Amino acid sequence: xxxxxxxxxxxxxxxxxxxxxxxxxxxxxxxxxxxxxxxxxxxxxxxxxxxxxxxxxxxxxxxxxxxxxxxxxxxxxxxxxxxxxxxxxxxxxxxxxxxxxxxxxxxxxxxxxxxxxxxxxxxxxxxxxxxxxxxxxxxxxxxxxxxxxxxxxxxxxxxxxxxxxxxxxxxxxxxxxxxxxxxxxxxxxxxxxxxxxxxxxxxxxxxxxxxxxxxxxxxxxxxxxxxxxxxxxxxxxxxxxxxxxxxxxxxxxxxxxxxxxxxxxxxxxxxxxxxxxxxxxxxxxxxxxxxxxxxxxxxxxxxxxxxxxxxxxxxxxxxxxxxxxxxxxxxxxxxxx
Amino acid sequence: xxxxxxxxxxxxxxxxxxxxxxxxxxxxxxxxxxxxxxxxxxxxxxxxxxxxxxxxxxxxxxxxxxxxxxxxxxxxxxxxxxxxxxxxxxxxxxxxxxxxxxxxxxxxxxxxxxxxxxxxxxxxxxxxxxxxxxxxxxxxxxxxxxxxxxxxxxxxxxxxxxxxxxxxxxxxxxxxxxxxxxxxxxxxxxxxxxxxxxxxxxxxxxxxxxxxxxxxxxxxxxxxxxxxxxxxxxxxxxxxxxxxxxxxxxxxxxxxxxxxxxxxxxxxxxxxxxxxxxxxxxxxxxxxxxxxxxxxxxxxxxxxxxxxxxxxxxxxxxxxxxxxxxxxxxxxxxxxxxxxxxxxxxxxxxxxxxxxxxxxxxxxxxxxxxxxxxxxxxxxxxxxxxxxxxxxxxxxxxxxxxxxxxxxxxxxxxxxxxxxxxxxxxxxxxxxxxxxxxxxxxxxxxxxxxxxxxxx
Numbered sequence: 001x002x003x004x005x006x007x008x009x010x011x012x013x014x015x016x017x018x019x020x021x022x023x024x025x026x027x028x029x030x031x032x033x034x035x036x037x038x039x040x041x042x043x044x045x046x047x048x049x050x051x052x053x054x055x056x057x058x059x060x061x062x063x064x065x066x067x068x069x070x071x072x073x074x075x076x077x078x079x080x081x082x083x084x085x086x087x088x089x090x091x092x093x094x095x096x097x098x099x100x101x102x103x104x105x106x107x108x109x110x111x112x113x114x115x116x117x118x119x120x121x122x123x124x125x126x127x128x129x130x131x132x133x134x135x136x137x138x139x140x141x142x143x144x145x146x147x148x149x150x151x152x153x154x155x156x157x158x159x160x161x162x163x164x165x166x167x168x169x170x171x172x173x174x175x176x177x178x179x180x181x182x183x184x185x186x187x188x189x190x191x192x193x194x195x196x197x198x199x200x201x202x203x204x205x206x207x208x209x210x211x212x213x214x215x216x217x218x219x220x221x222x223x224x225x226x227x228x229x230x231x232x233x234x235x236x237x238x239x240x241x242x243x244x245x246x247x248x249x250x251x252x253x254x255x256x257x258x259x260x261x262x263x264x265x266x267x268x269x270x271x272x273x274x275x276x277x278x279x280x281x282x283x284x285x286x287x288x289x290x291x292x293x294x295x296x297x298x299x300x301x302x303x304x305x306x307x308x309x310x311x312x313x314x315x316x317x318x319x320x321x322x323x324x325x326x327x328x329x330x331x332x333x334x335x336x337x
Numbered sequence: 338x339x340x341x342x343x344x345x346x347x348x349x350x351x352x353x354x355x356x357x358x359x360x361x362x363x364x365x366x367x368x369x370x371x372x373x374x375x376x377x378x379x380x381x382x383x384x385x386x387x388x389x390x391x392x393x394x395x396x397x398x399x400x401x402x403x404x405x406x407x408x409x410x411x412x413x414x415x416x417x418x419x420x421x422x423x424x425x426x427x428x429x430x431x432x433x434x435x436x437x438x439x440x441x442x443x444x445x446x447x448x449x450x451x452x453x454x455x456x457x458x459x460x461x462x463x464x465x466x467x468x469x470x471x472x473x474x475x476x477x478x479x480x481x482x483x484x485x486x487x488x489x490x491x492x493x494x495x496x497x498x499x500x501x502x503x504x505x506x507x508x509x510x511x512x513x514x515x516x517x518x519x520x521x522x523x524x525x526x527x528x529x530x531x532x533x534x535x536x537x538x539x540x541x542x543x544x545x546x547x548x549x550x551x552x553x554x555x556x557x558x559x560x561x562x563x564x565x566x567x568x569x570x571x572x573x574x575x576x577x578x579x580x581x582x583x584x585x586x587x588x589x590x591x592x593x594x595x596x597x598x599x600x601x602x603x604x605x606x607x608x609x610x611x612x613x614x615x616x617x618x619x620x621x622x623x624x625x626x627x628x629x630x631x632x633x634x635x636x637x638x639x640x641x642x643x644x645x646x647x648x649x650x651x652x653x654x655x656x657x658x659x660x661x662x663x664x665x666x667x668x669x670x671x672x673x674x675x676x677x678x679x680x681x682x683x684x685x686x687x688x689x690x691x692x693x694x695x696x697x698x699x700x701x702x703x704x705x706x707x708x709x710x711x712x713x714x715x716x717x718x719x720x721x722x723x724x725x726x727x728x729x730x731x732x733x734x735x736x737x738x739x740x741x742x743x744x745x746x747x748x749x750x751x752x753x754x755x756x757x758x759x760x761x762x763x764x765x766x767x768x769x770x771x772x773x774x775x776x777x778x779x780x781x782x783x784x785x786x787x788x789x790x791x792x793x
Contacts, residue, residue: 043527100775112394112526116709117778119702123771126698130764247698251538254531310546317535324524324532 007292009161015284019277021169021238024176027272028231030256031183032224034268038200039220040101042114047228048250049125052243053092054229055236056129058085059140074144082233090225096121097221129243138241141168168238179230180269183223187265192219255320261330270331275316283309344717347786351724368614370731372686375621376679378723381707382628382716383675389714390641391668392648396530399700400537401673403544403692404513405506405680410551410690412502413561414494420484421492427477431470438466481549491552500563502681503624510677511670518669522662534697544692557690564616570609580608617686628675632716644668706774712784721786730766737765
């Protein structure tokens with residue numbers, strides 16, 4: 001029995017908790033991509049840079065607050081700086097819309113052209129970020145790092161295996177729950193949310209029934225900016241901030257959005273967790289897990305790892321390709337909010 | 338290939354830019370930029386063929402370049418006999434098993450009628466097949482990687498002249514593109530963009546981590562050259578005579594024989610490196626012209642007209658009996674193959690293969706900017722885009738330094754803002770690229786040299 005609990009703790013520590021926090025970050029990112037796709041109708045390659053930008057502004061404010069000795073005690077200072085980051089990210093989204101995307105929307109350009117345009121925006125934002133903070137890795141998490149250390153857990157329960165709980169992971173999961181609840185409540189219950197869903201379902205019909213398109217676009221960028229900034233900051237808080245990481249994050253985010261069914265917010269969230277868990281589960285070495293479960297003479301000699309961790313990235317894409325082949329509309333039949 | 342006035346202007350501006358750089362920064366710099374410009378132009382033509390002719394999007398440029406680079410290693414590196422000895426049979430067995438697995442899956446799909454049975458059987462066969470293959474495969478590769486890991490640790494290549502790899506790289510990239518196209522080409526254009534981008538990441542991560550194939554992140558260095566080495570040139574008589582003859586007027590003015598010899602030696606060293614770069618430039622230029630010639634021929638042929646018809650109106654082209662799926666696949670493969678040729682040339686020029694150097698920003702998105710800026714659907718535009726964008730990519734750094742110096746000249750030299758700006762000079766090129774792309778898409782969406790509409 002003890003062996004069984006030990007094996008569960010191993011899984012919790014190395015697969016489930018990291019998967020949940022990484023999945024939450026992906027889910028928030030994918031939700032932003034889905035919003036842009038469903039309402040503005042293009043694949044936004046600049047989303048990763050939007051996340052990076054939000055995280056950068058948050059870091060700058062965190063530094064400011066730290067220099068003023070303002071803090072939250074055991075919680076990271078970045079949480080006070082987050083609202084400023086969110087505002088700046090929304091501002092950037094609105095600016096890029098006003099000066100770049102709006103023109104193509106009124107021209108009714110094909111989605112591919114808008115995707116190209118978003119690549120241009122990606123380059124510009126990327127350059128701005130690099131010019132402001134350079135390309136070095138920045139660690140900005142402060143406060144208490146662990147809620148529970150592996151040693152404490154061992155002492156507490158008397159088990160062989162420890163369970164470490166990083167505060168960034170818990171914060172990530174909590175904030176994600178709050179944000180997702182709010183977003184879904186907004187879409188389902190409020191009048192504005194309903195008008196957004198109508199707009200994404202049938203633009204012409206929505207315009208006929210008197211929905212103001214500019215307002216819908218404004219609210220969209222508001223939500224997208226918030227989600228992007230929170231996702232970027234949480235990712236940076238969890239794994240340390242590096243500007244070029246976010247370009248690589250775009251691909252798993254797209255994969256999450258498409259796997260869940262692009263355009264469907266619920267699908268985006270599920271897709272995020274699916275991608276995160278499969279990346280971690282396929283590349284995790286299960287040797288320790290089986291050591292507790294199997295009798296001694298059956299113990300595996302190899303690492304029991306399906307793929308080496310080097311291929312973490314490839315996993316999400318393989319899933320993407322498989323899903324697109326078997327069920328091109330994704331798990332939750334996307335297209336409308 | 339008759340150029341109009343506008344195209345002649347574009348060409349002459351480009352030529353004069355290289356001459357200016359030659360006089361200001363030295364001919365060596367100018368030739369280095371020229372070589373990369375030509376390779377970029379070939380990549381751009383590859384993308385332009387699939388996107389400009391037929392509207393098939395290919396964001397996998399980076400992957401096809403890497404495959405072309407791999408071809409350069411596999412063709413030119415001498416084989417490592419010991420590695421073949423210890424691991425060759427294991428690799429052979431796993432390869433045969435893999436083919437068996439593919440055949441098994443093929444027959445399951447053909448023979449089993451019920452859909453749910455099909456999925457289960459496929460899953461089971463693939464799962465156990467992969468486990469068995471992995472056993473043989475990992476055994477073989479770990480043995481190969483143990484052979485002299487500091488210098489070898491991989492299978493080596495075929496020990497042929499590296500210039501063959503340019504064609505081989507094209508075939509490799511075309512083959513991979515065929516597989517990708519079979520799977521992905523039915524998708525909508527923006528999905529296709531994301532999928533090809535993702536597959537190219539997978540390709541590069543495979544190259545990074547399969548050390549038995551190309552040493553992975555340990556890189557392969559010291560690839561053979563298709564052109565003479567500087568050291569050999571400096572020792573050969575004909576080269577020394579040539580340098581003396583070229584500089585005879587300058588050398589004749591100097592009377593002191595010692596001084597004369599010293600100047601001559603310096604001249605020989607300089608000109609040997611110039612000569613090597615010039616040789617590369619000539620080789621690359623020939624390839625570029627050949628590809629340009631055939632690309633143009635293809636564009637004005639009935640086949641090219643059919644491609645434009647498919648691009649402009651898929652439904653009516655389909656109604657005229659054109660097999661759109663097949664034509665899309667063909668053009669995707671051709672475009673990727675040309676990119677593969679450029680990839681092999683790139684590795685040839687560098688003389689080394691570094692899989693971790695393949696990044697999407699540098700090798701996919703910049704190439705796309707070249708296509709859009711140059712003018713999609715026009716081969717000369719593609720070449721021009723490749724030249725202009727690569728030229729700007731290199732020359733923007735000295736230019737920004739110069740501009741920052743001017744704008745901050747009023748400040749204290751140790752001013753924090755000034756120093757920070759000077760530190761971030763390399764990042765201004767991304768800003769420029771983004772701005773150029775946005776401006777072109779907004780004000781000249783057909784590119785600098787647009788496609789010529791033929792009414793025939």
